[in-house]
Amino acid sequence: MNPIGLATWLRRRAERDGDRSALTFAGETLSFAALQREIESFADVLYGCEIRSGDRVAYVGFNHSRFLVALFATARLGAIFVPLNFRFTGSELAQNIQDSDARLLIADDAHTGPVDEVRTDLGVRRYLRTGESTDGWEGTDDLRGRRHPHIEEVVVDVDSPALILYTSGTTGRPKGAILTHRNLWTSNVNWMLAVNYNAEHVALTSAPLFHSGGMCVMTLPTLMAGGHVVVHEQFDAGILLDDIERYRVTSLFMVPAMMLFVSQHERFATADLSSVRIIVAGAAPVPEPMLRLYGTRGIPVSQCWGLTEAATGATFLGTDRALDKLGSCGTAGMLNEVRLIDADGNVLTTPGVHGELCVRGDTVTPGYWNMPEATAAALGPDGWFRTGDVAYRDEEGFYYIADRLKDMIISGGENVYPAEVESVLYGHPSIAEVAVIGAPDDRWGERVVAVAVLAPGVRLELEELREFAGAELARYKLPLELRVVDVLPRNTTGKVLKHELRAMSGAGH
Structure with a gap:
């Protein structure tokens, strides 16, 4: 069996280093052997839910060991894992679920509600909730408690899809980027060569696993190298510093906004960070003062x-x-x-x-x-x-x-596409014209700015606009600033000249 397959290389790692620590979540550590048993058990559950090779399995929920178990279990069946942004509203989730034609959806407790809001619009056949069963949701704990035939690992074509990761389109339609088993294998090796991951590494993942950054930069390559991954449900600077000490973390992936929050924490100057060998930063350049500040802590x-x-x-x-x-x-x-x-x-x-x-x-x-x-x-x-x-x-x-080229905004490590935000803002009755741009922000890297021409005789406050847009958009996409102008600058074809708006706002790229 080709070792490039996502489920295959993890199984082989478990066979080779079964007693080594693989994954820690909320204080509970699984060895590679225990993680593999969890994966095989859940794959049997998914098979019992009629998941077969090529089917799509969607997942929406906070970071958890269950996320990775579901990922590898889906791959074990030759099916395709579709992780969804847990910050999305129900309507945003529906777009991704409908496009992928997911056969089964897994949600944690916090995210069954948004799914229920749009459930009648979906073609999903089975809805699984992590934990116990509730109305309309089959509980994964209950399903695991039943007897299922054991299913052997499917031999996959390494150039077949393993993941569909959705990125927002500038036209408003989400785009599902396919990542194959070969893509993920090569990415793992690329990162191992770039960062020298090995079995002694302890990586801390607090970035969202539904993001390629949270999943691919450290989590998967560390597991493939035989290292130990500590997963946090969500980013929290204080908990992150605690767990660096507790688990002797060697490597972290963070965006500059996360690095800022950690550096501002009261324990940053005194926490024992001597185990940290490297921080990999992405999404935006790290400012020189931040590099030097972390350098004072030997990182x-x-x-x-x-x-x-x-x-x-x-x-x-x-x-x-x-x-x-x-x-x-x-x-x-x-x-x-x-x-x-x-x-x-x-x-x-x-x-x-x-x-x-x-x-x-x-x-x-x-x-x-x-x-x-x-x-x-x-x-x-x-x-x-x-x-x-x-x-x-x-x-x-x-x-x-x-x-x-596409005027994308990166705020706190999250991609925000202006066209998507503009399409929602145009629905507000006070908005006559609107353009969305990014402006530099010390905390988030960039903030979302709405530049609007209002309808005659009306006033509009930022909080009213945010409340209106918040019904359809995740919070990180909402404007943090509203600028009211008399007219939007346009070229001869009618296209808004966003570079002029950025210059007016002091937000030139």
């Missing part, structure tokens, strides 16, 4: 650039170059290529010249689920994926992200 920071469609890792900046290459996202990973192209597709090699950043390799998605046109627009026949990010490189070949 080196590595920065990276990537995207869901490439299983996160495409470029890596080593800790040894963090200060002399400020703002850089590094150079290409060992197992992928990157390059810049101009608007006509010509390859750019001159230092300092801006172009669109493209990536190629076995980490790159084969395409978007049910979206052949979007796939063709992004993925060329030669395997190069157009990321939509504008970048340049210096004389040594280090890359720097300069802008985002």
Whole structure:
């Protein structure tokens, strides 16, 4: 059996190092052997729920050991795991569930409600709730208590989908990026080579596992290397510092906003952080003062650039170059290529010249689920994926992200697409015209700003707008600032000139 399969490599690790600690959640640690038993047991449950190879299994819930058990159990059956953003409203969840045509949905206690709101619109056949059964939900504990025939691991085509990870589309329609078993295997090896993961590593994951960052940067490669992963339900700076001491954590993945919260905690200066060998930071460059502050605690920071469609890792900046290459996202990973192209597709090699950043390799998605046109627009026949990010490189070949072709906002590590927010804001009766931009924010990296032209004779306060939009949008997508203007600047074709709005707001990229 090919070891590249997601379920296969974990089983082989369990066979080899069964007694080693694999996964800790809420103080309970599972060895690799115990984790494998949990996976096989839950795979039998899923099979009893009529899940077969190629079926989609959706999951919405906070970080938990159950998430990873469900992921590997789904892969064991040759089915496709569809993790959903637990911050989404019911209508946002429905978009992803409908598009993936999920056969079965798993939700934790906190997220059955949003699903129930849109349940009549869904084609899901079985609804599973973690824990005990309730009205309309079969409890996973009850299902595990029944006798199920033991199902052997399915032999998968390593180029078949293992995951569908949804990223919001700039037109408002979500795009499901397919990641194959080969994509995930290659991503794991790429990260192991970049960060030197090994069996002695203890990685702490507090970023959401439904994100490629939370799943692919440390969690999966650490498990594949035979290391120990400590999972937090959600990010909490105080608990994070406690568990670094308790478990002698060696590595963490954080976005700059998380690093800021940790550094502002009252225990940051006194906590025993001597075990930490590396923080991998993504989503935005880490400011120099932050790098130096963590340096005073003896913690080196590595920065990276990537995207869901490439299983996160495409470029890596080593800790040894963090200060002399400020703002850089590094150079290409060992197992992928990157390059810049101009608007006509010509390859750019001159230092300092801006172009669109493209990536190629076995980490790159084969395409978007049910979206052949979007796939063709992004993925060329030669395997190069157009990321939509504008970048340049210096004389040594280090890359720097300069802008985002699609005006995406990254707030607290979460991607916010202006078109999606604008479509909701336009529904407010006081809004005549609106454009959404990002502005620099010391806490979140970027904040969402709504620039609006109001209907005649009306007033609109930020909190009213946030309350209105909050019925359809996750909180991190809601505007933190409302700017009222007389007119939106447009070009001759009527397109809003967002670069002018950013300049007016002091938010130029």
